[in-house]
Amino acid sequence: MAEVTYLEGIRQAMLEEMERDPNVFLMGEDIGAYGGAFKATEGLLEKFGESRVIDTPISEAGFVGAAAGAAHMGMRPVVEMQFIDFISCAYDMLTNYVATARYRAFLPCPMVVRGPSGGYVRGGPFHSQNPEAAFLHTPGLKIVYPSSAADAKGLLKSAIRDEDCVLFFEHKYLYRRIKEEMPQGDHLVPIGQAKVVRPGKHLSIVTYAATVWKSLEAAEQLAKEDGIEVEVLDLRSLLPMDEEAIVATVKKTNRVLVVHEDTVTGGIAGEITAKINELCFEWLDAPVRRVAAHDIPLPYAPPLEDFVLPQTSDIVRAARWVASY
């Protein structure tokens, strides 16, 4: 069986869900004839026609709001942000209108907002963002950010079937770099479940998205050079977050490093650290530390971007600190 990329996993998820449910339809900029800026919707216009693959005006607030209205009526809209950086243009619609709809008015709003996120790609300040933390603080939304092709597919299918709005972050660095054999059949990955992607006993790294792969690289190096066996926990879903899996790994290794690509201040690592403190402080043998990006708008030039973003060597250095505390 041929291996499937992260990007193709996403395309397959949309295709299969559109075949399964006539209420599923797509909206976004340049997603039709062009197939999307990254080709995530390639071939879907030809297959499903203009009424189910809708090219929109450049108006994120407009089509996210329209998705909400359609969702109230029983449709299952999946909207693409050409780059996830532009989701800020729909921030009001998502946080004020969509996230509150079920609670304040008993209006269901089953919809997915998905798009290419993240750096390491020389995209500069407006094509590299990781804005997931901006939405973690909004009750009513769900947030998913997969690191593997199978998870990307299985989680997107679950997101489309979810009864609430799911923000689906896709890491563009992983789009064509990650390949794996895709599970057969109707492959669903439940939202809200983390996954141990490398077992270990001396130290846990809690992470998600592209830094899962950097953490795995660091774990390999630490095993070889230091004999430290690192457990890597891929959160996969950020809201809801799998607290049980976090507590389990803390109880197992007693030392935790939290890693993400987003900037450090106000980032999700702070929330994870607070959860560990509240849930299982007595199981810790060392302070929880964070590895994340510097608090800088992401610069374009390779030496600048590489300096600002967390690298494998940073994770190795921080892990040694936590392990030897």
Place this chain on the structure above:
Amino acid sequence: MTPTSSPAKAAKTPPAGLSRDQLLELYYWMRLTRTLEERLVALYRQTKVVGGLFRSLGQEADAVGSAFALDKQAGDILSPLIRNLGSMLVRGATPVEVLKQYMAKGDSPTRGRELNIHFGGPERGFIGQISHLGDMVPVMAGVTLTFKLRKEKKVGLVYVGDGATSTGAFHEGLNFAAVQQCPLVCIVENNKYAYSTPTRKMTAAKRFMDKAIGYGIPGVEADGNDVLAVYEVTKAAVERARQGGGPTLVELHTFRRKGHAEHDNQSYVKPGEIEEWAEKNDPLDRSIKTLTTDYGFALDQLTAIDAKVVAEVDAATDEAEKSGPPEPRDALKGIYADPAEAEVLWYREGVRSAVDKNERAQGWGTYNG
């Protein structure tokens, strides 16, 4: 609900296919709106209204006439603004619901979660607004996009004020609806003030209807205090949308005779302006005059409606006052379909904390497995 009327001699034929009974029905909804709001003012002064109170005094015709142009049987849907209590009543909201909602009762339409007239659902023919002005335009674009995709002959109607036309959401939503040719009617209620800001500080355009040109859709206008003119202009736009003609922008000229909310003393309004509108251009006074002069109704037919409305509002008030406040823990329910209820924070549970749950049984030390 209204007394059947027999045509009097030399009475004019009602416009736009309205029956004589429907003329009285329009009067009934306007009177109900005004009387219900007057009752809310009394309750507000008795501190029984928990939050702010928003009046539509002087704008009853624009709300009622436009909502009346939609078809209940067809499944048309509107999204009201804060001055559209009348629109919601026409579509089936009841006085007791509105009273309970304002008084934050546990069995109010939103179980105490939302304020004033922020409630509704597609199945009821009206979808509740949020406070962020203009946001309902994209939402209603999506509701009507669904009508189009499903090939249903339904129409949506969304209200914005003169102020909301300045928002990005208004522009993005109307542009989207125009491009997609959604069956959506957008009504701009030009009531001359957005809170304290006059229209000349809101736009350099001479007329709001002219904004339609930029979207490639028709723009029309009407006297918003003439309920029949409002009905006629809206009905034409609704039927155009129903036949696949796409959106229309309708500007209704009216005047907000009360402040933004009850606390607002309107110090920014030119002296005499409110009084002039009240004396010469009150939609209910004008309706009474038209019904008695042009359509041959007797005044006591209208006063009978007034009395019926007072009785209805009295009964609704008695019923609404009987209800109690919501149970505090109901606050945790229904933010998501799954989980259906949020967890209560540990310090509300008593002394047993989340830390206790994961207390380390074997004491301090490193992992030994």
